[in-house]
Amino acid sequence: MSLDLDAVRSQFPALARTVGGQPFMYLDGPGGSQVAQVVADAMTHSLLHANANTGGPFATSVESDAAIVESRRAAADFMGSKPDEIAFGPNTTTLQYLLAHAAARTFEAGDEIITTELDHDSNVSQWLQVADDHGLIVRQARLHRTDGTLDLHHLESLLSPRTKVVAFTLASNHLGTVTPFREIARHAHSVGALAWADGVHYAPHRRLDREQMGLDVLFTSPYKWFGPHLGMVAIRHDLAASWPANRVRPADETPAGHRFETGTQSHEAMAGMTAAVDYLASLGAGATRAERLDSAYVRIREHEDALALQFWAGVEGMEHLTVYGLTDPERFADRVATFSFTVDGAHPAEVAQRLAQRGIAAWDGNFYALSASIALGLEESGGAIRVGFLHYTTPAEVDRLVAALGELG
Ligand SMILES: Cc1ncc(COP(=O)(O)O)c(C=O)c1O
Numbered sequence: 001m002s003l004d005l006d007a008v009r010s011q012f013p014a015l016a017r018t019v020g021g022q023p024f025m026y027l028d029g030p031g032g033s034q035v036a037q038v039v040a041d042a043m044t045h046s047l048l049h050a051n052a053n054t055g056g057p058f059a060t061s062v063e064s065d066a067a068i069v070e071s072r073r074a075a076a077d078f079m080g081s082k083p084d085e086i087a088f089g090p091n092t093t094t095l096q097y098l099l100a101h102a103a104a105r106t107f108e109a110g111d112e113i114i115t116t117e118l119d120h121d122s123n124v125s126q127w128l129q130v131a132d133d134h135g136l137i138v139r140q141a142r143l144h145r146t147d148g149t150l151d152l153h154h155l156e157s158l159l160s161p162r163t164k165v166v167a168f169t170l171a172s173n174h175l176g177t178v179t180p181f182r183e184i185a186r187h188a189h190s191v192g193a194l195a196w197a198d199g200v201h202y203a204p205h206r207r208l209d210r211e212q213m214g215l216d217v218l219f220t221s222p223y224k225w226f227g228p229h230l231g232m233v234a235i236r237h238d239l240a241a242s243w244p245a246n247r248v249r250p251a252d253e254t255p256a257g258h259r260f261e262t263g264t265q266s267h268e269a270m271a272g273m274t275a276a277v278d279y280l281a282s283l284g285a286g287a288t289r290a291e292r293l294d295s296a297y298v299r300i301r302e303h304e305d306a307l308a309l310q311f312w313a314g315v316e317g318m319e320h321l322t323v324y325g326l327t328d329p330e331r332f333a334d335r336v337a338t339f340s341f342t343v344d345g346a347h348p349a350e351v352a353q354r355l356a357q358r359g360i361a362a363w364d365g366n367f368y369a370l371s372a373s374i375a376l377g378l379e380e381s382g383g384a385i386r387v388g389f390l391h392y393t394t395p396a397e398v399d400r401l402v403a404a405l406g407e408l409g
Contacts, residue, residue, distance in 0.1 A: 088270060367383075
């Protein structure tokens, strides 16, 4: 079965928006998706009817605690981990900083970290800063300039017995490239290093599974996959237990909490995240939520892959457009439906402005994928324009985008 696009779209009030008499088109998904009605409903319920701090004997606290336990289960189903391996925080960047600092306290001066040029800077900068504090060495694996894929041989050549962490993204939020995560994790483990993965851009497009993918630490942010602003991480249990955690006395692990969660969390965002996972699961079939997610992602991928091919067929012949990353349709299995491009003779900000005038939301710049922007020589000239297709994007929208880009020539 494929996705019922009308049924999908009817669940997102934002998709009904019009600008200048025509439907508004959300191609800014890589920066943040739209939110399903059920997500907002769950957040409203949490705020209006189950608003209490944790651990109390009274009704609202009991209900709030139950919702937190359920959000840990939903996150575990979503990330292919165990509920007690999930920690929540305000966003992925903050969790990256927190955990990098904690892990680094177990390393020694001269130990090494590998990052990649495909990464969002939240998975690069924090290691550079932590390295300063602890005398670590950070090396960066290159991307292939020609097709935006990761240079795995280069990454392999950087490994040493002192490598402690290989930090990499599962998918580039700039070029859409998917990285060979199994090989990367295998290489990391071959020298005793951690496979430290950023699943933020990958998660709206493909199924996460920390255990199956061989990852030790996996981050994602529900606001990229139809949920609220929140960050979450799945950390192998033994690792989290072995890292020093800065905690307020006498706070300790509670049944509802994780030792890398500090202070009061956004319970309403956690409730909204649970609803987002349930929404995604509702797009698939199966006996359990995890099975429904498996099936939903098969449908999502089929739909988005078709949109990617349609987009490429539409723009391939446009001489005024330079598309970065993988453009060989035979290799589209190694990319998600996120495309970056420049338009000859036009600054990316001007192109984004012209698209906005046509009711199309698209970002320009480097999208915090700073290393990729520098590697591709885009940083000095305003970066690129990025469009992202999600499961609620329609073929008609892709046609409209292609027509708009054609008019820019
Ligand atoms: C690939 C990737 N990693 C990390 C982040 C940072 O996530 P957050 O905004 O939750 O800190 C983003 C945000 O755009 C991203 O696209």
